[in-house]
Amino acid sequence: MAKSKGYPEALEKKLHDQRYYREDSTPDFTKRVEDKSRTIAHMCFQCGTCTGSCPSAPRSTYRIRKFMRRAVLGLESEALNDPDLWLCTTCYSCTDRCPRDIAPTDVIMAMRNMAFTHDIIPVNFLKTVTAIYSSGHGVPNNDVNRAARERLGLTRDPPTTHMYPEYMPGIRKILDHYHLKENADRIIKEREG
Amino acid sequence: MMVEKKKTTTKKTETKKQDTKKEAPVKQEAKKQAPAPAAKTVAAPGVTTKPEDARIGVFICHCGTNIAGSMDIPAVQEYAKTLPHVAYVDNYKYMCSMPGQTVINKAIKDNKLTGVVVAACSPRLHEPTFRTATKEGGLNPFRFEMANIREQNSWVHMHDREGSTDKAKDAIRIAVAKAALLQDLFPKTVPVEKAAMVVGAGVAGMQAALDLAAAGIKTYLIESTPSIGGRMSQLDKTFPTLDCSQCILTPKMVDVGRSQNIELLTYSEVDNVEGYIGNFDVTIRKKARGVLTPTEAEARGIVGGGCNGCGDCEAVCPVIKPNVFEVGMKPRKAIYINHPQVVPLIYTIDFDSCIKCGLCVTACGPEKKAIDLESKDEFMKVKVGTAILATGYDIFPIEKKEEWGYKRFENVITSLEFERLICASGPTGGYPVRPSDGEKPKRVAFVLCAGSRDNTGIGKPYCSRFCCMYSLKHAHQIVEKMPGCIPYIFYMDIRSFGKAYEEFYYRIQDEGAKFIRGRVANILEDPKTKNLHVYADDTLLDRPVDMEVDMVVLAAAIQPAADTERTRRLFGVSCTGDGWLQEAHPKLNPCGTTTAGVFLAGVCQGPKDIPDTVASAEGAASAASIPIHKGEVELEPYFATCIEERCAGCGMCVNLCPYTALSLVEKEGRQVMQVTEAKCKGCGTCGGFCPGGAIWMNHFATPQIVAQIDAFLLGGEQ
Ligand SMILES: Cc1cc2nc3c(=O)[nH]c(=O)nc-3n(C[C@H](O)[C@H](O)[C@H](O)COP(=O)(O)OP(=O)(O)OC[C@H]3O[C@@H](n4cnc5c(N)ncnc54)[C@H](O)[C@@H]3O)c2cc1C
Ligand code: SF4
Ligand code: SF4
Ligand code: SF4
Ligand code: SF4
Numbered sequence: 001m002a003k004s005k006g007y008p009e010a011l012e013k014k015l016h017d018q019r020y021y022r023e024d025s026t027p028d029f030t031k032r033v034e035d036k037s038r039t040i041a042h043m044c045f046q047c048g049t050c051t052g053s054c055p056s057a058p059r060s061t062y063r064i065r066k067f068m069r070r071a072v073l074g075l076e077s078e079a080l081n082d083p084d085l086w087l088c089t090t091c092y093s094c095t096d097r098c099p100r101d102i103a104p105t106d107v108i109m110a111m112r113n114m115a116f117t118h119d120i121i122p123v124n125f126l127k128t129v130t131a132i133y134s135s136g137h138g139v140p141n142n143d144v145n146r147a148a149r150e151r152l153g154l155t156r157d158p159p160t161t162h163m164y165p166e167y168m169p170g171i172r173k174i175l176d177h178y179h180l181k182e183n184a185d186r187i188i189k190e191r192e193g
Numbered sequence: 194m195m196v197e198k199k200k201t202t203t204k205k206t207e208t209k210k211q212d213t214k215k216e217a218p219v220k221q222e223a224k225k226q227a228p229a230p231a232a233k234t235v236a237a238p239g240v241t242t243k244p245e246d247a248r249i250g251v252f253i254c255h256c257g258t259n260i261a262g263s264m265d266i267p268a269v270q271e272y273a274k275t276l277p278h279v280a281y282v283d284n285y286k287y288m289c290s291m292p293g294q295t296v297i298n299k300a301i302k303d304n305k306l307t308g309v310v311v312a313a314c315s316p317r318l319h320e321p322t323f324r325t326a327t328k329e330g331g332l333n334p335f336r337f338e339m340a341n342i343r344e345q346n347s348w349v350h351m352h353d354r355e356g357s358t359d360k361a362k363d364a365i366r367i368a369v370a371k372a373a374l375l376q377d378l379f380p381k382t383v384p385v386e387k388a389a390m391v392v393g394a395g396v397a398g399m400q401a402a403l404d405l406a407a408a409g410i411k412t413y414l415i416e417s418t419p420s421i422g423g424r425m426s427q428l429d430k431t432f433p434t435l436d437c438s439q440c441i442l443t444p445k446m447v448d449v450g451r452s453q454n455i456e457l458l459t460y461s462e463v464d465n466v467e468g469y470i471g472n473f474d475v476t477i478r479k480k481a482r483g484v485l486t487p488t489e490a491e492a493r494g495i496v497g498g499g500c501n502g503c504g505d506c507e508a509v510c511p512v513i514k515p516n517v518f519e520v521g522m523k524p525r526k527a528i529y530i531n532h533p534q535v536v537p538l539i540y541t542i543d544f545d546s547c548i549k550c551g552l553c554v555t556a557c558g559p560e561k562k563a564i565d566l567e568s569k570d571e572f573m574k575v576k577v578g579t580a581i582l583a584t585g586y587d588i589f590p591i592e593k594k595e596e597w598g599y600k601r602f603e604n605v606i607t608s609l610e611f612e613r614l615i616c617a618s619g620p621t622g623g624y625p626v627r628p629s630d631g632e633k634p635k636r637v638a639f640v641l642c643a644g645s646r647d648n649t650g651i652g653k654p655y656c657s658r659f660c661c662m663y664s665l666k667h668a669h670q671i672v673e674k675m676p677g678c679i680p681y682i683f684y685m686d687i688r689s690f691g692k693a694y695e696e697f698y699y700r701i702q703d704e705g706a707k708f709i710r711g712r713v714a715n716i717l718e719d720p721k722t723k724n725l726h727v728y729a730d731d732t733l734l735d736r737p738v739d740m741e742v743d744m745v746v747l748a749a750a751i752q753p754a755a756d757t758e759r760t761r762r763l764f765g766v767s768c769t770g771d772g773w774l775q776e777a778h779p780k781l782n783p784c785g786t787t788t789a790g791v792f793l794a795g796v797c798q799g800p801k802d803i804p805d806t807v808a809s810a811e812g813a814a815s816a817a818s819i820p821i822h823k824g825e826v827e828l829e830p831y832f833a834t835c836i837e838e839r840c841a842g843c844g845m846c847v848n849l850c851p852y853t854a855l856s857l858v859e860k861e862g863r864q865v866m867q868v869t870e871a872k873c874k875g876c877g878t879c880g881g882f883c884p885g886g887a888i889w890m891n892h893f894a895t896p897q898i899v900a901q902i903d904a905f906l907l908g909g910e911q
Contacts (some may be wrong), residue, residue, distance in 0.1 A: 047685045048730025052714025057730070057737040065730055097596055097714055099647045 029076040036110035039103040044068040050094035050104045062087035064094055064104050071107055080115040086122050119187055126184040133181045136161025136171050242307040247373035248280035250306040251365055252297055254288035254313035256343055261286075263347035264358040269312070272362045278373040280304050289319050294326040301330030308332070308372035312340040312365050318778075333377035335830070335892060340368035363905060370904035374897045380827040383871055385471035385578040385820050390415065392463055392760060395423020396442065396803060397795025397810040398583035399449050404814035405581075406454035410821055413575055414449065415477060416459045417756060420535035422446055423585050427518060427609065429616035429623075431803055432666040433697035439534065439618070446536040460541060462756070464572060466763045469871065470790025471578050471826045479571040483528070483542030485563050500563040502530070502538035506553035512546050520610045523620040528553050528564075532618060542566070579817040580764060582774060583794040583810065584754045589644045591749040593651055596715040597640060598745075603629040604723055605716060605745045608663060615670050624674065627744055629723035634678060634743035637671060638727045639664045640713045641684040644750035653750045655771060658800035660748035661688045665698055667746060668706035680706045681740065683713045683729055691804065709738065716745055751800060764791045773799045784813040789826070792817045831875030831892050833868050839887035840865045846879035846888065855879060 034041050044065075051057050051065040062084040070079040079085065085108065094104040115121060128138045137160065146156045157163045161171065175181050251273040255261035266284050273282045281304040285293045288311055297309060309327045313319060316339040324334035342361040350357040387410060391402045394416035402414040414421075425431075426446075428438035449455055458477060465476040490499030512527035525531075527547040528540050540563075542553075547566070554564045588609055592600040599605050604627050606614075617623035627634055641664055644652035661684070668680035687708070689698040702708065711729040718725055719741075727740045753772040761768055765788040767775040774797050777785035784792045794813035795806040820826050833854070842864030847855045854872035857864045866887070880890035889895075 045685070046732060047712035048710075048732040049712045049714045051730035051732075051737055052711060052728045054737070058739065063730075063735055065732065066735065099642075099649060099652070099712065101648045101650070 026076040027074045029074040029079075030071055032114065033071045033107060033110050036113060037103065037106040039106045040100070041068065041071040041102060041107050043100045044072055044102055044104075045100060047099060049097050049099060053093040053097050054088075055091060055093065056087050056089055060084065060087050064088065064108065067108060067111065068102070068104055071111075076114075079111050080118065080120055083122070085111055085115060086125065116183075119183075121187065123188060123191055126188050129175070129180050129184040130188075133172060133175055133184075136165075136168055242373075244278075244373050247278040247308060248304065248306050249276075249278045249308045249310060249369050249372045250281040250283075250297070250300050250304060251276075251279055251310045251312065251369065252288055252293075252300075253282070253284040253342075253361075253365075254293070254311065255284065255286045256314060256347075257286065260313070260343050260347045263351050264342070264354060264361050268358055269361045269365065273365050273369075276366055276369050278308075279369055280306060288313050289322050294322070294329070297323070297326040298330040301327070301332055306330070306332070308336045308338070308375055310338050310340055310365060310368040310372050312342045312361060312368070314343040315339075315341050315345075333379075335378040336372070336375050338368045338372040338375065340364040366908070367901045367904045370900040371897050374894075374900055375892070378830040378891055380830045381870060382825045382827050383471050384825050385823065386473075386576045387411065387821055387824075388413070388575070388577045389817050389821060390463075390473070390475055390575070390577040390580040391583055391794075392580065393417075393423070393583035393585055393754075393795075393797065394421035394449070394457070394459070395583060395585045395795060395806075396425040396445070397585065397797075397806045398423070398581070399445055400807050400810035401581045401583060401794045401814040401817070402455050403445065403448060403452065404811055405818055406452045408814075408818045408822070409454065410818055411454050411456070413456050413458060413475075413477070413577065415461050415463060416457070417462050417480075418531075419460045419482070419539070419541040420531055420537065421449060421457070421459065422536070424609075425803060426532075426534075427520075427616075428612050429619070430666060430670065432662045433691070433693045435666070435669070443534055443536075446534075450536045457537065459537060459539075463760055463763055466580075466765075468576075469828070469874075470788075470820060472871070473577050473580060473790065475575050475577060475580070477573050477575065479573065481542075481544060481568045481570050482539070483544065483547070483565060483568050484540045485565060486537065486539050490561070490563060495562045498560060498562045500539045501561065502540070504530075504540075505556040505558075506540060506564060509552040509556045511550060511552065512548060514543065514546050519613050519620050520607070522610065522613060534618075578821045579790045579792065581792045581794050581810075581813045581817050582760065582764060582766065582797055583813075584757045584760055584774075584797040586751040586796045586800070587754050589653060589750040589752045591644050591747050594644050594647075597643060597713065597747055598716045598718060598725075599747055599749075602716065602718040602723070602725060602745075603627075604634075604718075604725055604743065605747065607747050607749045608660065608667065609749075611667055611746045612663075615667070615674070625671075625744070627723070632743070633675060636740075636742040637678060637680050637744045637746060638713075638725070638740060638742040639667065639680060639682045640716075640727075640745060640747045641682065642712060642750075643747040645748075646685070647750070653752065653771065655800065656688065657748075657750045658688070659802040660750075661686075662691070662694060662697070662802065664746070664748050665689070665701045665706070669701050669704060672701075672704045672706065681727075681742065682706055682708050683711060683727065684708060685710070685712050691802065709740075711738070751796070753797060757797060764788060766791055766793075769799075773797070784809060784816045790817075790820060828871060829875065831890070832870040832873035833875070833877075833879055834889045834891065835866045835868060836887045836889055837865045839885045840883075841885050841887070842866070843884075846883055849878050849882055851876065851878065 030042050046065060046069060048065050051063050054064050056062045067079055088108045090105055092105050098104060131140055132138055141157055141162050149156055161167050253266055253269055255266060270282050270284055273279055281300050283296055283300060285296055287293050300306060311323045320339055324337050327337040328334040342364055346357050346360050389405050389410050390413045391398045392415045394414050398414060399421060402412045405412040422442055425438055425442050431438050449457060458479060460482050461477050461479045463475060464478040467474040485499045487499030506528045507526050510526035510528045513524045514527060515521035516523040516525040518531035528542045530540055549566050557564050588607060591607060597605060613619040614621050614625040615623060626632060641660060645657040648654050664682060668682060671678050671680045687698055689695045709731055711732045714728045716725050716727055724741050724743055725745050727742055729738050731738050757772060761774055766786045769775055774793050776783045776793055776798055777787055786793060792813040794810040795801060801809060842857060844857045846866060847857060852872050852874050854869050856867050858867045877890050877893060880888040
């Protein structure tokens with residue numbers, strides 16, 4: 001994961017890009033992505049409607065079409081190791097508009113799932129897991145929000161686990177079943193000590 | 194799969210065997226009946242072979258590897274030899290080839306065969322071929338039966354060698370069972386009416402009608418709108434040569450109007466069709482036009498009267514409506530012509546908006562007396578030998594693809610609107626302006642594949658085939674007519690496949706059009722300037738684009754014309770899932786349909802540009818003229834016959850027949866059913882119904898079908 005845009009690293013990346021892609025290809029990757037995402041990723045014809053629709057694209061180096069291409073070609077390690085994988089907002093604009101009726105969003109979700117099995121995941125995503133485990137929310141309520149809600153005539157807390165904490169054990173049970181919290185804790189510890 | 198099937202087969206066999214005993218007498222009786230009607234309908238003696246004397250030849254085709262690649266041909270051949278009645282079995286790489294046909298021909302003579310079974314492709318493809326081969330071997334061509342072991346077997350069971358081999362054995366066993374009972378049949382010939390009909394007078398229909406007329410055939414040309422020319426008359430220039438559309442079309446329109454052999458019926462529709470090839474009885478609805486042609490006026494005794502196109506009426510009419518020909522960008526009156534060059538130059542009243550104030554009647558005056566505000570739809574009946582459908586296309590309602598903002602943003606227009614705006618005779622005199630403020634645009638974006646190549650269920654999955662090329666043409670027209678204005682073409686692929694088309698693409702790029710490879714994701718409007726932001730992915734640069742332009746032109750998909758569905762049903766023509774009319778064979782019979790005597794021309798069959806449209810129209814005209822010039826056609830002898838001794842004269846079949854082919858007649862003092870053979874389509878409705886079993890369906894007779902079913906269920910024992 002390139003962190004600096006310094007010359008040697010950028011050059012290294014360029015050189016990598018120039019290799020024939022056949023080298024890294026894992027043909028069954030396409031099938032595994034399709035099984036997980038339940039969408040016909042192999043039918044992408046690279047029109048670019050997805051990237052053109054994507055709110056993330058103009059603000060980052062994230063290109064959903066490129067991930068679709070990697071799905072088609074079976075470029076597993078290139079897809080799963082690209083830090084851009086984590087920049088999709090899951091807004092589903094691409095899915096709304098894809099003329100081939102593919103759900104690129106679900107392809108991204110499938111790839112993220114697969115990346116996670118290799119411990120490839122940014123720490124902020126893991127912190128979200130921790131937050132959900134403790135509060136039921138990815139972004140828990142805070143005092144600023146509470147004040148805003150009051151001003152709008154709403155209850156200080158929304159009618160979710162914030163209002164009904166008795167449902168928290170159920171949520172934890174689901175997360176535990178998938179060893180999410182356990183893995184999140186382990187990886188955070190490895191990365192942050 | 195096969196194991197499972199075998200099991201059920203044997204199980205059924207046991208129960209079935211008992212049933213058969215019960216049914217046996219019935220079957221025997223039916224067999225005895227067979228010769229009776231046959232002898233009546235045909236002259237030649239010895240038309241039916243006694244089943245016990247049947248000698249059937251079986252010919253198995255490899256179709257290269259199409260069939261042989263998926264099944265065990267020697268095993269099938271060995272099996273066929275064991276079947277009852279089979280006297281000869283052979284196989285060949287391509288049965289339909291000349292050597293293959295010779296194998297059949299020779300085997301018939303050498304082995305004194307009485308029937309032929311070819312196990313090969315679909316009868317839709319080669320039944321005629323093998324019938325001819327059977328005939329050349331000296332047998333009646335209807336002594337032939339086809340077993341489909343390709344489309345319904347090797348192609349669909351490509352990976353199940355054992356299963357497809359078993360299925361081929363079944364198919365051959367069934368075909369042999371029928372072949373043993375086939376009779377000689379003799380097609381009837383009927384005379385062909387020396388007249389044709391063309392429905393739709395776009396460039397396709399006009400060309401077809403002109404060709405038919407030139408071949409000396411009286412041709413009725415039916416057009417639902419008030420004037421001829423279709424979409425082509427709305428175009429400015431035409432790719433790739435850039436001739437002016439009007440200049441090349443108008444002379445043809447005039448020829449159509451003038452031709453002695455063409456009876457042009459505009460503002461008319463086909464209301465009903467009866468009959469069959471050679472003898473179609475067509476009812477035409479002449480919609481109430483409100484205006485008389487000079488001929489119609491004369492018929493009413495108004496000598497020298499009728500519409501002369503002066504337009505005095507239009508000037509006084511108080512009702513204003515959008516002009517559809519100008520895609521709503523120009524007004525017209527309730528009494529109107531689309532544009533000054535219309536053929537025929539006769540005004541039309543739009544009775545949906547006419548308020549019957551009568552001002553036009555006064556303006557027209559007492560000499561011409563051309564206007565009749567009380568006119569009603571009229572019907573006329575004509576008889577034609579053949580018919581061509583040329584109903585063309587409509588523009589897909591592109592507002593359904595909401596992301597491009599058509600009908601929400603004023604400066605988003607369709608290509609057809611652009612044609613009118615860039616056309617010298619159009620609403621802006623040939624200089625496109627922004628609908629929002631009448632300003633000249635400086636940057637124009639073209640959105641290709643708008644609604645085409647779309648699998649979302651909203652747009653159309655097919656390529657509309659001419660939008661790439663006309664968008665290149667539009668880019669050229671901008672560069673030519675509007676210096677300083679840049680055309681941006683957003684595309685996925687440029688499909689410039691025709692003669693001189695790629696060269697045209699080269700030329701337009703050279704002229705300065707900018708090409709961006711990316712499908713437009715969405716369009717937003719700046720509410721203040723009414724400029725448009727076009728969002729796409731420049732896929733070649735791998736970078737999103739937000740391009741601000743003054744105007745967007747959507748190359749909208751096309752779809753079959755609105756009335757196509759109703760019209761095709763009248764003529765019994767099928768269509769594809771998209772609604773385009775279905776040709777008899779996409780490669781080998783692109784102008785024909787599965788209804789004998791009905792042909793297709795132009796875009797109604799599928800998207801085509803003008804060169805392809807005209808080529809298909811000439812093909813259709815030629816095909817439609819063949820039966821007319823031959824003067825007679827053979828009808829398949831698959832009609833019903835009445836076995837009079839069994840007919841109780843109940844008459845129930847008479848009402849069931851969908852083609853009114855049956856009637857009751859008095860014979861030897863009692864009522865019996867009679868078939869008008871030329872009207873009967875052999876559908877079998879009556880034959881399946883008759884409670885007394887008195888109806889014999891030629892070639893699909895009850896004993897023949899029962900033998901097939903038995904052969905399948907009893908596995909060859911009969
Ligand atoms: C914007 C645009 C630009 C184009 N530019 C070019 C170009 O530059 N060069 C080129 O080669 N091609 C061009 N084309 C394609 C061209 O328009 C078609 O190839 C051509 O018009 C097809 O002719 P047609 O006779 O098959 O259909 P149409 O032109 O649609 O004619 C069909 C006719 O049948 C009539 N009709 C329909 N239904 C019935 C019915 N039920 N009963 C009676 N009458 C009926 C209609 O009123 C119409 O008159 C362009 C198309 C568009 C949309
Ligand atoms: S919009 Fe669909 S077809 Fe087009 S590039 Fe994206 S995923 Fe592929
Ligand atoms: S769902 Fe993700 S990839 Fe698709 S448009 Fe939204 S942010 Fe972009
Ligand atoms: S002709 Fe070109 S613009 Fe039209 S649908 Fe086909 S590819 Fe798209
Ligand atoms: S077979 Fe069909 S068309 Fe012929 S007479 Fe019977 S019902 Fe009518």
